[in-house]
Amino acid sequence: MSGFDHEQVVVHTGSRSGLPVIVAVHSTALGQAVGGCRIWHYPDWRDGLTDALRLSAGMTAKCAVAGLDNGGGKTVVAVPEGVDLDPVRRRHALHDVADVIASLDGRYATGPDVGTSPADMAVIGERTPHVFCRPARQAGSGDSSPHTATGTLAALRAVGRRLHGTPSLTRRRLAVVGLGNVGEKLVRLLAAEGAELLVGDIDPGKRALADEVGATWGDPARVVTADVDILVPAALGGVLTEEIVPDLRCAAVAGPANNQLTVQAVAGLLHRRGIIWVPDYVAGAGGVIHALTVELNGGTADEALTRVQGIEDTVGTLLATAERTGTTPAQAASELTRLRLRAAAASHRSR
Ligand code: PHE
Structure with missing residues (x-):
């Protein structure tokens, strides 16, 4: 068995949605942990936890190799197989996510991922400022x-x-x-x-x-x-x-x-x-490099593009x-x- 090396993992039943909300903060050694919010179907919430643990560690490496001064984290909302989120429950789930992020007090910020969009980031942004990639009209850097x-x-x-x-x-x-x-x-x-x-x-x-x-x-x-x-x-x-x-x-x-x-x-x-x-x-x-260059470092679109192309x-x-x-x-x-x-x-x- 390999050791647990995450700084913090929050597993929370969303008070509004009733869904498992998992926020894994893998590392803040280089700075604020960042990583997208995944809303996805899992046969068991523990599969969502496994995903969050691996994906958040991956984000630490993603930021480190990209030369970003950020650590890695990830959010997973584990939707049970066969459950379809209607718009109201989806909004509730996003507010549940926002409250967990707010409780982490800036140690972690989220962004879009599989199953979420810039519009969803705007909903999270109603309750916490620690969110990237809101639509441009809401002062975000938009779709990553x-x-x-x-x-x-x-x-x-x-x-x-x-x-x-x-x-x-x-x-x-x-x-x-x-x-x-x-x-x-x-x-x-x-x-x-x-x-x-x-x-x-x-x-x-x-x-x-x-x-x-x-x-x-x-x-x-x-x-x-x-x-x-x-x-x-x-x-x-x-x-x-x-x-x-x-x-x-x-x-x-x-x-x-x-x-x-x-x-x-x-x-x-x-x-x-x-x-x-x-x-x-x-x-x-590329997505996270662009979002952080524009939103955290105040870089221009051209500067962000140059950094993204630096992946070559x-x-x-x-x-x-x-x-x-x-x-x-x-x-x-x-x-x-x-x-x-x-x-x-x-x-x-x-x-
Ligand atoms: N979800 C994307 C990733 O895995 C992009 C992203 C995350 C963008 C966090 C901004 C902030 O890298």
């Missing part, structure tokens, strides 16, 4: 998904350079699994660049997007194991299982979906097969470090995280 897509494109360029010596993705074969908020925007960017695209989603209605941009449509299971240059996981986590690794036919995997590996050991299995894996928390950092250099450095030291990009990224957290702890002690 276009920026996550831009950052993923930057990560893919670094992978392209490593595989083919050039960051151009024109005529490269990419397989994108998941056409949600981020996946759709990414597919549009890749199509505009002239990439050869194979795409899939569990929702057959997304086929229209494939037709529109000239991508080949496939069943998600088939897309994952397709013979391509880069596999891009852009849906919910857990696509990379120990069982799937022998069937993969891509040269690299890089995408924005959080928690891509079902178990950490998969990173080693991919490495042994010679498949490059860019950690999800590195490739998917970050990934390039991780790939080079991994090659030089005979490790994986995942180990290089977790070493970078460890060093940043250690330096923060040391400067804290000397204060």
Whole structure:
């Protein structure tokens, strides 16, 4: 069993919604913990807790590797299977989330995630200021998904350079699994660049997007194991299982979906097969980089874009470090995280 290393986890029954609200603060060593609010169905609330624990630790690494002075946290509202939230109960759930965040007194701030939108952030903002990505008319930085897509494109360029010596993705074969908020925007960017695209989603209605941009449509299971240059996981986590690794036919995997590996050991299995894996928390950092640059640091849209595009250099450095030291990009990224957290702890002690 691995040790519990979260600073604080609040599990609370929402007084209005009656739903389990879980807020996991993994680390504030680098600064205020940040991480989105996920409203999702789980067979058991404990599955939501597991998700919150892993996702919040991922946010600590996401911020550390991106060079942000923030820690990691995550909120999960665990909706029981078969329960559909009507607008009133949804609003209640968001106010329940806001009250838990307010009780943390600035140690944690939230943002949008799977199942929530900028409009939902405005509802949370009715009860706490610790929320990012409200719509622009409510003084927020708005939807983070276009920026996550831009950052993923930057990560893919670094992978392209490593595989083919050039960051151009024109005529490269990419397989994108998941056409949600981020996946759709990414597919549009890749199509505009002239990439050869194979795409899939569990929702057959997304086929229209494939037709529109000239991508080949496939069943998600088939897309994952397709013979391509880069596999891009852009849906919910857990696509990379120990069982799937022998069937993969891509040269690299890089995408924005959080928690891509079902178990950490998969990173080693991919490495042994010679498949490059860019950690999800590195490739998917564009949204949080943009929101914090604009809302916390008062940066302009151009400054935020430059920082998001910096993901290309970050990934390039991780790939080079991994090659030089005979490790994986995942180990290089977790070493970078460890060093940043250690330096923060040391400067804290000397204060
Ligand atoms: N939910 C997104 C992520 O996982 C984006 C985000 C989180 C944006 C927190 C702003 C603040 O990174």
